[in-house]
Amino acid sequence: MLLTELVRTHAAVAATRSRLRKRELLADALRAAAAPVSASSTDDGDQVAEADGIEIVASYLSGRLRQRRTGVGWRSLTDLPPPAPDPSLTPVEVDRSFEAMSALSGSGSHAARTGTLTELLSRATADEQGFLRGLVLGELRQGALDSLLLDAIAAAADVPVKAVRRAAMFSALSGPIAQAALTGGSEALASFRLQVGRPVRPMLASSAPDVTAALEKFAGTEVAADVKLDGIRVQVHVAGDDVVVFTRSLDDITDRLPEVVALARALDVQAAVLDGEALALDEDGRPRPFQETAARTGTHDIGSGDPSIPLSVRFFDLLHLDGNDLLDSTAHERFAALDRVAPPSAVVPRIVSADATTVQEFFAETVAGGHEGLVVKALDAPYDAGRRGGAWVKVKPRHTLDLVVLGVERGSGRREGWLSNIHLGARDPDGGFVMLGKTFKGMTDEILAWQTERFRELQVDDDGWVVTVRPEQVVEIAFDGVQRSTRYPGGVALRFARVLRYRDDKTADEADTIDTVRSLLDVRSRPA
Secondary structure (H helix, E strand, O other): OOHHHHHHHHHHHHHOHHHHHHHHHHHHHHHHHHOOOOOOOOOOOEEHHHHHHHHHHHHHOOOOOOOEEEEEOOOHHOOOOOOOOOOOOOHHHHHHHHHHHHOOOOOHHHHHHHHHHHHHHHOOOHHHHHHHHHHHOOOOOOOHHHHHHHHHHHHHHHHOOHHHHHHHHHHHHHHHHHHHEEEEEEEHHOOOOOOOOOOOOOOOOOOOHHHHHHHHHHOOOOOEEEOOOOOOOEEEEEEEEEEEEEEEOOEEEEOOOOHHHHHHHHHHOEEEEEEEEEEOOOOOOEEOOOOHHHOOOOOOOOOOOOOOOOOEEEEEEEEOOEEEEOOOOOHHHHHHHHHEEEEEEEEEEEEEOOOHHHHHHHHHHHHHHOOOOEEEEEOOOOOOOEEEEEEEEEEEEEOEEEEEEEEEOOOOOOHHHOOOEEEEEEOOOOOOEEEEEEOOOOOOOHHHHHHHHHHHHHHHHHOOOOEEOOOOOOEEEEEEEEEOOOOOOOOEEEOOEEEEEEEOOHHHOOOOEHHHHHHOOOEOOOOO
């Protein structure tokens, strides 16, 4: 399979808004990648089976490289070599080049990386160069979101979507799922299961504007109401004395959280996978500023949070215990198991009730204690890894959204020299992002200094006023309501939007959608 075939698929997917047509195009490309052809030769004489390229093709179709870091930034892609007249590159060759670049370090690595990149791009046609540039910079807004790609994998392999989604629960990336489905079918997909030490995609919560609306979703049945903590989501894997801690984006941060590791080793378990929240607390048990937690766990720290401040962990779910997977067990069973193995001080505060008044009072106490709100949970639901369904519903005392920064304007007056007013985008389920407005409210001098450096790293264009950035940085925005607007393409705008914090624990794929924003139209939150 040639790279040019993926370039054509990308263009066709980007040109249609039909989800069904997108799925068909993606499925056709996956089938082509899996077509039974003879092994293809690489320059060094190695033989690479075509099936081995399925994982690479699936990654490229979702708009991402397999390599997490390559050392290649936008500056490296501003002056491209003359394009090749005819297509010859394969996805496997491209992947090998980026793998080689990602392995470079130390003296001379920049020159070696530049040479490898130039050689790769000189073999690419003009259209292929544009595709590769977008792939590196995360700009392939073709609408091939991960959920859509999973549907396409099922169609291409002629296997049930349920089997693909089940396997995806246990794989951080969709590429391995595609390769398993297209080479081994349902049987290969069934081999994906929870493995202690390998991260599971976290279950996510939907939103409700208040406690009453949240409880209505459960039709008066008894629910668990968990305190929603203002920290970093952690997934803790225990196997004897071996402990691994992952973030919600499935990054390994074990070495940054020795307190969590020590607590996990003290549990009376042989093997366990726990879901929880790590955060910095003061002596009264109130949460310290989120930036102090981020200083211990994030890759893009804001401010001057003291990394010596200890973190606490509060677990709220148990996915595996001593050889038994609990994902399909009810929440009631999982919570009971968690209470047996973790000390009360390490379990999130929780009540179980069907009474609206009781839950409302608990909500008020929680907010008064400095926490974010509640997560209301169905007691009969399994752990739906990687999904944002109706079994968990979060409630906060004010409206907040996790949005993506699309651009940022140069500051003026006192803010001259900084990048200031950020352009806010909600995720479009069909691909890309929809602009909702701008804000500079809520920004301290520390945040302004930090975001100026951060957005220069993400810069893809600068017209002298607006710096366009790769849509990667998530920001939590508080606002007073949503109103109709003809000014922005989504038809809605946020009222009195203000920055609460930047979220390095979330990816752009986890940002709130334009559908969520529209559902809040004319809904008013109570004063913060």
